[in-house]
Amino acid sequence: MKRDRIEEIADLLDKRGKLTLEQLESFFPNVSQMTLRRDLFQLEQDGKIIRVRGGAMSVKEVQKVSGEPYTKKTAIHTDEKIEIAQKAAALIDEGCSLFIDGGTTAMYLAKEIPDMNINVFTNGLAVAIELAQKKNLNVVMLGGQVMKDNLSTASPVAKTYFADTNFELAIISTSAFTPENGFSCGSQVEADLLRLVRTKAKSLYMMLDSSKIGKIMPYTFAHIQDIDVLITDENFPLELKAQFTQKDIVVM
Numbered sequence: 001m002k003r004d005r006i007e008e009i010a011d012l013l014d015k016r017g018k019l020t021l022e023q024l025e026s027f028f029p030n031v032s033q034m035t036l037r038r039d040l041f042q043l044e045q046d047g048k049i050i051r052v053r054g055g056a057m058s059v060k061e062v063q064k065v066s067g068e069p070y071t072k073k074t075a076i077h078t079d080e081k082i083e084i085a086q087k088a089a090a091l092i093d094e095g096c097s098l099f100i101d102g103g104t105t106a107m108y109l110a111k112e113i114p115d116m117n118i119n120v121f122t123n124g125l126a127v128a129i130e131l132a133q134k135k136n137l138n139v140v141m142l143g144g145q146v147m148k149d150n151l152s153t154a155s156p157v158a159k160t161y162f163a164d165t166n167f168e169l170a171i172i173s174t175s176a177f178t179p180e181n182g183f184s185c186g187s188q189v190e191a192d193l194l195r196l197v198r199t200k201a202k203s204l205y206m207m208l209d210s211s212k213i214g215k216i217m218p219y220t221f222a223h224i225q226d227i228d229v230l231i232t233d234e235n236f237p238l239e240l241k242a243q244f245t246q247k248d249i250v251v252m
Contacts, residue, residue: 005031006039010048013058018111020055054082080209080233085109087231087252088171088207092118096168099197102127102152103173105207113137121167123153123193147187154189162200170201171231172222174208176215179243182223183208184216191219203228210235224249 005028012027013019024036040056043049049056085108092098094116100106102124110130113120115137122128123142131139144155172194174183183206185191198204198221206227213236224243229250241251 006042009036009039010043010058013043013049013056016058018055018057023055080211080235081105081108082112083233084207084209084231085112088205089113091205091229091231092169092171094118097121098167098169098171099201100124100127100170101172101194101197103175103207105173105209106171109171109207119167121165123190125152142193144193145189147190152190154187154193156189156192158193159196162196165200167200168202169205170197170203171205171207172197174206174212174222176212176217177208178214178216179224179240181216182220182226184218184220186217186219188219191221194221198222198226205229205231207231208236209233210237213237213240 009024009028012024021033021036025031025033028036040049040051043056044051049058081104084105088109089112092113095118097119099121100109102122106122106124107126107130110124110127113131113134115134117136119138119140120131121140121142122131123144125141125146128139128141131137142153142155142158142161144153144158146153172183175185177183185194204222204227206222206229208230210233225247227249229252230244231252236251244251
């Protein structure tokens with residue numbers, strides 16, 4: 001009986017991609033939420049799902065548009081990424097134009113953005129596919145070399161493409177951060193793109209989960225003074241927060 005229920009939950013998640021605990025309770029009205037949580041834990045142990053805040057998503061859903069490295073990144077620090085994504089989504093206004101990068105936190109942001117009339121430019125393959133499912137949203141995918149580790153694209157000709165492209169807001173996730181080295185990533189061509197995006201946007205919001213603090217990647221694309229808002233999780237150190245607020249940067 002238990003195994004049948006667990007398999008049914010796995011099938012539901014494969015079909016729907018993502019379900020909240022409340023949605024699962026509606027499918028299984030005679031099963032307690034605690035039991036459903038245990039079922040999800042078992043499915044995660046079996047490698048079939050990824051537990052996220054308030055529910056779960058199918059591993060197959062992520063693997064439709066990603067390879068193993070990206071899938072593994074998606075499954076790490078999911079609560080923090082979803083918390084950050086929900087905060088970032090709440091800052092997006094109807095009718096705006098914005099840029100979103102291709103990181104795994106950005107993929108969670110794509111899931112959280114309401115289906116509304118906005119224009120989104122992105123270099124993320126998984127981000128673009130997620131956004132394309134929303135009928136009122138217009139998404140533009142940037143071309144260039146595909147970086148398989150994070151399923152994003154970048155190209156030296158992006159400067160030409162962006163010459164006549166306008167967006168008010170850029171929401172970028174970072175792979176690493178230290179106060180001395182700033183926000184950094186592992187690809188020079190991607191860093192060049194993000195620096196260009198930084199100069200084009202009127203406002204720059206940086207998404208940083210606390211696990212990235214103290215890490216340094218080879219290429220810095222922004223420093224503290226370059227951003228307007230820092231979106232992070234509840235584990236962000238208070239002493240580090242003070243360094244941002246002293247520079248009049250909003251920390252969420």
